[in-house]
Amino acid sequence: MGAHARGPSNLRLVWVYPDLLSTYGDRGNLLVLERRARLRGIGVEAIQVNADQPVPRHGDIYLLGGGEDLPQVLAARRLRTDAGLAAAAAQGSVVFAVCAGYQLIGAEFGGDKGQPVAGLEILDIRSGRGERRGVGEILADVDPELGVPRLSGFENHQGVTRIGPGARPLARVLTGVGNGDGTEGAYAGRVLGTYLHGPALVRNPALADLLLSWAVGTLPPLDGEYEAWTARFREQRLAAVPVG
Amino acid sequence: MGKLPMRARVATTLGGAAGRMSRLAGRGDGSVIGGVIGLRVEPGLLSLLAADRQVVLVTGTNGKTTTTRLITSALSALGQQVASNAFGANMEAGLAAALGAAPEAPYAVLETDEKYVPSVLQATNARVVTLLNLSRDQMDRAAEIWLVARRWREAFEAAPDCRVVANADDPLIAWAASGAHQVTWVAAGQRWHEDSWCCPRCGSHLRRDDLGWRCGECEFSRPSARWVLDGSSVIDSAGRVTELSLALPGRANRSNAVMALAVAEVFGVSPAAALQKMRSVTSVAGRYTQVERDGRTVRLLLAKNPAGWLEAFDVLDPARAPVLLSVNAQVPDGRDTSWLWDVDYRVVRDRPVFVSGERGLDLAVRLEADGVPFELVGGIDEAVSRVRPGGTLDVIANYTAFQQIRTAVGRAA
Numbered sequence: 001m002g003a004h005a006r007g008p009s010n011l012r013l014v015w016v017y018p019d020l021l022s023t024y025g026d027r028g029n030l031l032v033l034e035r036r037a038r039l040r041g042i043g044v045e046a047i048q049v050n051a052d053q054p055v056p057r058h059g060d061i062y063l064l065g066g067g068e069d070l071p072q073v074l075a076a077r078r079l080r081t082d083a084g085l086a087a088a089a090a091q092g093s094v095v096f097a098v099c100a101g102y103q104l105i106g107a108e109f110g111g112d113k114g115q116p117v118a119g120l121e122i123l124d125i126r127s128g129r130g131e132r133r134g135v136g137e138i139l140a141d142v143d144p145e146l147g148v149p150r151l152s153g154f155e156n157h158q159g160v161t162r163i164g165p166g167a168r169p170l171a172r173v174l175t176g177v178g179n180g181d182g183t184e185g186a187y188a189g190r191v192l193g194t195y196l197h198g199p200a201l202v203r204n205p206a207l208a209d210l211l212l213s214w215a216v217g218t219l220p221p222l223d224g225e226y227e228a229w230t231a232r233f234r235e236q237r238l239a240a241v242p243v244g
Numbered sequence: 245m246g247k248l249p250m251r252a253r254v255a256t257t258l259g260g261a262a263g264r265m266s267r268l269a270g271r272g273d274g275s276v277i278g279g280v281i282g283l284r285v286e287p288g289l290l291s292l293l294a295a296d297r298q299v300v301l302v303t304g305t306n307g308k309t310t311t312t313r314l315i316t317s318a319l320s321a322l323g324q325q326v327a328s329n330a331f332g333a334n335m336e337a338g339l340a341a342a343l344g345a346a347p348e349a350p351y352a353v354l355e356t357d358e359k360y361v362p363s364v365l366q367a368t369n370a371r372v373v374t375l376l377n378l379s380r381d382q383m384d385r386a387a388e389i390w391l392v393a394r395r396w397r398e399a400f401e402a403a404p405d406c407r408v409v410a411n412a413d414d415p416l417i418a419w420a421a422s423g424a425h426q427v428t429w430v431a432a433g434q435r436w437h438e439d440s441w442c443c444p445r446c447g448s449h450l451r452r453d454d455l456g457w458r459c460g461e462c463e464f465s466r467p468s469a470r471w472v473l474d475g476s477s478v479i480d481s482a483g484r485v486t487e488l489s490l491a492l493p494g495r496a497n498r499s500n501a502v503m504a505l506a507v508a509e510v511f512g513v514s515p516a517a518a519l520q521k522m523r524s525v526t527s528v529a530g531r532y533t534q535v536e537r538d539g540r541t542v543r544l545l546l547a548k549n550p551a552g553w554l555e556a557f558d559v560l561d562p563a564r565a566p567v568l569l570s571v572n573a574q575v576p577d578g579r580d581t582s583w584l585w586d587v588d589y590r591v592v593r594d595r596p597v598f599v600s601g602e603r604g605l606d607l608a609v610r611l612e613a614d615g616v617p618f619e620l621v622g623g624i625d626e627a628v629s630r631v632r633p634g635g636t637l638d639v640i641a642n643y644t645a646f647q648q649i650r651t652a653v654g655r656a657a
Contacts, residue, residue: 019441024380025582031613050441052449068388074447136579154580198582202609229612233605
């Protein structure tokens with residue numbers, strides 16, 4: 001079951017609650033995964049699940065985006081009640097969560113008045129509110145275990161996240177704020193979260209491929225137009241942002 | 245206390261500010277600097293300058309500058325001078341400068357940045373606040389839009405003399421305006437729904453149908469409107485249907501125009517009289533301008549955020565003319581280009597697409613993901629050179645990219 005429950009050809013991408021968790025370009029992660037899968041001849045079924053619909057339990061990759069305070073609290077409450085996402089994660093499906101989505105898959109996060117709100121406990125992290133808002137470009141070096149080159153992205157959040165013994169930091173911050181303690185994001189098994197907001201996978205195609213490979217196994221490298229533009233774009237962003 | 249000292253104070257401040265501003269008049273896009281100096285000398289300047297005038301504030305994510313211009317035109321039917329910050333300088337200094345430049349004008353129509361609405365409303369004691377729409381925009385520097393709406397609502401609750409003219413089709417606008425003591429509801433339409441799936445009052449899901457929106461849980465629903473935009477016509481408060489026939493293109497401008505008609509009514513200007521004036525507006529601060537360049541027609545459209553791009557696509561030449569898309573990410577644009585992924589570019593698949601701007605590569609990757617063929621060019625001149633002589637090039641650009649292109653083609657025009 002779980003990751004193996006999908007049909008022979010279709011990779012099921014599930015975008016969770018775009019009505020609540022999509023503030024700024026979050027659709028980009030869905031589009032990039034879809035594009036990179038299709039370019040390799042993998043069929044894709046992209047499913048958008050709004051907050052008034054049940055979360056399907058047999059998706060291959062689940063995506064959660066960013067959100068304002070109130071929608072984040074609402075999303076966490078509904079996802080706890082629904083229980084579909086936690087069930088899918090327990091069965092080994094891939095979860096990629098960004099910003100507000102990252103916080104709410106943890107054990108706890110800060111609500112609209114700073115009050116602690118219960119998360120989904122899919123990832124062993126706890127988040128709260130920091131002193132100031134982290135806004136700007138972020139660079140971070142990924143845990144070598146994952147074999148993914150330097151992350152480049154944009155962050156815009158006031159969260160502070162502590163990682164528990166059940167998870168590992170995704171990366172070490174070179175420029176920017178991240179979790180607030182010099183680390184950025186977290187992962188455990190096939191669940192991965194980050195403060196790189198919005199279309200984080202656009203600038204980080206290797207991270208997109210890591211998620212895809214968790215779902216479908218080893219992937220051939222990509223070449224062609226799409227990859228050439230992505231590489232040029234990524235190089236420009238890396239060159240534009242000073243380290244430290 | 246007495247009237248005399250107050251008036252003297254007003255006169256002094258006015259004289260000083262006006263003097264400084266007259267020296268600055270005609271330079272660049274105007275007199276923000278004069279307003280900055282004035283405010284430094286007298287922090288209460290805005291309130292002093294606005295005293296004894298009928299002030300209209302215009303705010304929202306998109307359409308502020310154009311609607312300000314349309315209302316100013318409509319109110320000119322009253323035959324008296326109307327002060328206005330016509331060029332989009334929409335924070336306190338720009339407003340003070342606009343008022344200082346027209347000390348005798350009994351009316352003022354002021355485009356106001358979303359964040360400044362509460363303080364400007366308080367300072368100017370505005371008669372009308374015009375609320376167009378609210379959607380995601382430059383989130384690296386602007387407040388979250390739900391928070392903006394809440395602050396507006398609180399400001400309206402504290403301003404019993406103010407009439408809010410509000411777009412009833414935008415749920416967040418409707419929620420903010422329903423805190424006001426006097427409201428004129430306008431069904432001005434809402435194309436962009438991505439920021440209003442949830443009820444602003446209770447957070448539950450909104451349902452949409454032909455009649456508007458309604459919360460599935462609480463009672464909150466689209467207020468019934470006194471003015472309705474219906475295709476290319478307006479149904480006014482008396483039930484008359486009038487063709488708008490604007491010179492400005494697109495659905496967004498028809499929406500802006502209906503908002504302007506509702507504001508004009510507050511001051512006793514009839515729809516017929518207002519429309520007659522509004523139809524003479526052909527371009528606004530360079531937007532919708534057509535210029536000739538090397539034997540081609542170049543048409544300039546400004547789009548600063550996803551909702552704005554959606555409206556700009558609506559205005560594209562129906563004959564599948566080539567289009568140049570140009571994006572920067574300077575501070576006025578927002579440093580973050582993530583919003584590009586909220587725009588659906590597939591609508592330009594059927595025409596030649598050129599890409600430029602400081603963040604042209606962000607756009608290139610975005611278009612590639614949508615399967616839109618495009619060509620990266622060095623700037624406006626290269627794009628123009630790719631268009632056949634006698635042909636048309638539409639240009640859609642965000643803020644500083646637009647200004648750069650406008651400057652480039654302006655030099656040749």
